[in-house]
Amino acid sequence: MVSRRPSPVRVRLGDVLEHVVVSGGGIAGTALALALRTAGIAVTVVEARPADHGEGAVVRLNPNAMDALRAVHAHQPVIARSFPLVRTERINPDGSRMGYSLGADPSSQRGLPRVMHWPVLASVLREQALERGAVFRHGSRVVDAEVGAKTALSLADGSRVGGDVLVGADGANSMVRGKIDPDGPEPERLGTRTVYGYASEPGCEPPPPEVMRSYVGAKAFFAATRDSHSGGCFWFTSLRAPVPRGEDQPQDPDALRAEMGELFAGDATIAPTVIGNSERVLSFDDHALPSVPRWHTDRAIIIGDALHVAPPASEQGAAMALEDGVQLARCLRDHPTPAAALAAFERMRRDRVEAVVAAGRMGTSRAHHRPLARRLRTLSTKTKRHFTWQRTPPMGGGWAYDHHIDWPESTA
Ligand SMILES: Cc1cc2nc3c(=O)[nH]c(=O)nc-3n(C[C@H](O)[C@H](O)[C@H](O)COP(=O)(O)OP(=O)(O)OC[C@H]3O[C@@H](n4cnc5c(N)ncnc54)[C@H](O)[C@@H]3O)c2cc1C
Numbered sequence: 001m002v003s004r005r006p007s008p009v010r011v012r013l014g015d016v017l018e019h020v021v022v023s024g025g026g027i028a029g030t031a032l033a034l035a036l037r038t039a040g041i042a043v044t045v046v047e048a049r050p051a052d053h054g055e056g057a058v059v060r061l062n063p064n065a066m067d068a069l070r071a072v073h074a075h076q077p078v079i080a081r082s083f084p085l086v087r088t089e090r091i092n093p094d095g096s097r098m099g100y101s102l103g104a105d106p107s108s109q110r111g112l113p114r115v116m117h118w119p120v121l122a123s124v125l126r127e128q129a130l131e132r133g134a135v136f137r138h139g140s141r142v143v144d145a146e147v148g149a150k151t152a153l154s155l156a157d158g159s160r161v162g163g164d165v166l167v168g169a170d171g172a173n174s175m176v177r178g179k180i181d182p183d184g185p186e187p188e189r190l191g192t193r194t195v196y197g198y199a200s201e202p203g204c205e206p207p208p209p210e211v212m213r214s215y216v217g218a219k220a221f222f223a224a225t226r227d228s229h230s231g232g233c234f235w236f237t238s239l240r241a242p243v244p245r246g247e248d249q250p251q252d253p254d255a256l257r258a259e260m261g262e263l264f265a266g267d268a269t270i271a272p273t274v275i276g277n278s279e280r281v282l283s284f285d286d287h288a289l290p291s292v293p294r295w296h297t298d299r300a301i302i303i304g305d306a307l308h309v310a311p312p313a314s315e316q317g318a319a320m321a322l323e324d325g326v327q328l329a330r331c332l333r334d335h336p337t338p339a340a341a342l343a344a345f346e347r348m349r350r351d352r353v354e355a356v357v358a359a360g361r362m363g364t365s366r367a368h369h370r371p372l373a374r375r376l377r378t379l380s381t382k383t384k385r386h387f388t389w390q391r392t393p394p395m396g397g398g399w400a401y402d403h404h405i406d407w408p409e410s411t412a
Pocket of ligand 1: 023024025026027028029046047048049055056057058059060118140141142143169170171172175196303304305306317318319321
């Protein structure tokens with residue numbers, strides 16, 4: 001279907017908004033740049049990493065993430081480089097299927113979740129933002145931010161980038177967040193970590209694309225699917241992590257591969273073979289930032305992980321970043337002053353992002369129940385799945401997936 005780009009034409013009366021400056025060109029910063037350009041607003045994104053850093057593993061984009069991309073007509077290239085997730089299966093240690101759930105409610109017409117390489121998503125979004133005229137300064141670290149009546153970023157090379165509005169999309173350890181509220185909370189460690197991996201040649205038959213198979217092992221689960229584009233295998237697991245990983249500690253794929261190999265060695269599943277053939281293994285401690293009291297000044301705001309860190313169990317980190325970027329661009333497009341736009345963004349987003357983080361935290365703690373509680377839960381889940389889920393499988397999403405952004409509609 002050929003779709004028309006949304007109209008950028010909007011008359012704003014009041015404080016003239018010409019240029020937005022963004023610290024951080026991850027998913028939130030890049031989505032914001034793309035949406036601002038769609039609204040006809042100039043934007044410069046300053047990003048510490050080089051454009052082609054290639055880091056990251058697998059990302060799941062739920063229907064609300066695809067909806068946000070569709071709002072600014074950026075969904076097609078993402079669809080072209082990703083694959084749909086039709087269902088998730090849970091496999092017992094003896095190889096039998098414990099049960100399955102559907103990726104999303106087929107009747108909602110929101111479409112299915114999609115899965116892709118994180119670095120590919122980042123570059124697909126950046127290419128579109130560049131095509132629409134966004135400016136990126138890669139390899140430039142922001143060392144300071146002015147967030148008062150004047151807004152500007154100071155870079156490590158001594159230069160400054162000023163704007164009418166400043167946005168901190170600089171991730172969970174945001175520097176801009178501390179400038180907006182020095183007494184505000186920091187993300188809390190959840191005592192768990194998520195390990196992601198990718199094997200371009202897994203050395204065995206991974207589950208078909210469109211199916212995420214979660215193998216129950218002696219010590220942990222191993223969830224895997226096949227990338228329909230490369231034929232490789234994406235996988236992840238979630239583990240307890242009582243000792244924090246240093247923020248600046250480099251990822252050591254060899255050590256992680258050896259550790260994961262040992263953890264899954266006794267399991268009669270694809271896990272040991274896939275892990276042994278994985279060229280990419282990454283481990284991230286899970287954090288949550290449930291509620292930030294002060295989101296903005298009159299001219300500066302934070303979005304994405306800088307504002308609300310959702311644990312991976314929410315499967316909504318990238319989706320919330322995309323929604324934030326698009327919704328903030330709409331507010332800046334429609335309101336007569338930056339202060340009014342930023343206040344409108346908070347009114348629109350606070351309840352939703354806090355609810356998503358809370359749901360993700362609950363999912364993480366359920367997955368890491370103490371052994372007896374976990375055994376009881378598995379038993380009850382098995383029974384439930386045996387009697388009901390095979391007939392009426394549960395579906396992903398619910399309220400979180402149903403979010404819709406109507407780009408042309410005014411937020412004012
Ligand atoms: C390299 C990388 C790989 C990832 N891989 C995955 C993955 O495989 N699967 C998954 O589910 N999630 C992954 N994530 C996390 C996921 O992108 C986020 O949780 C979510 O999308 C929110 O995005 P964000 O843009 O708010 O934050 P982030 O993705 O954390 O982006 C923040 C950006 O700000 C930049 N930045 C921070 N401080 C400064 C500074 N002082 N100056 C300039 N730039 C700065 C960072 O380099 C980063 O690019 C990854 C994040 C990164 C940065």
